Amino acid sequence: MWICRKCNAPWEFSQVNPDIDLEGCYFLCPTCDHRNTLIALQDGPDERTSHTLLMQPDLDWPDGKPWR
Numbered sequence: 639m640w641i642c643r644k645c646n647a648p649w650e651f652s653q654v655n656p657d658i659d660l661e662g663c664y665f666l667c668p669t670c671d672h673r674n675t676l677i678a679l680q681d682g683p684d685e686r687t688s689h690t691l692l693m694q695p696d697l698d699w700p701d702g703k704p705w706r
Contacts, residue, residue, distance in 0.1 A: 640665060640694050644672035656692050663692055 640649050647669045654665040656676055663676035677695055680688040 640674065640676075642667035642670060642672055643674055645670040 640651070640654065641647070642649070645667060647667060649667070654668065656663060656665045658664075663678050664673050665676060666673055675695055676692045679691045679693060681691050
């Protein structure tokens, strides 16, 4: 489940369509149209054997990014 960072509406993964552009991965909240950042992570050792997982950054991470 993802939660809109503006209106706090919860969304099941099947209810929103993640997308990607020059700024990165995101989904638009169907309620308030807020752009919510997603992080793409690989779950395997290399590109041929891994899957991409989309996760919503934790608000406690500095700048919303886990690597800072």
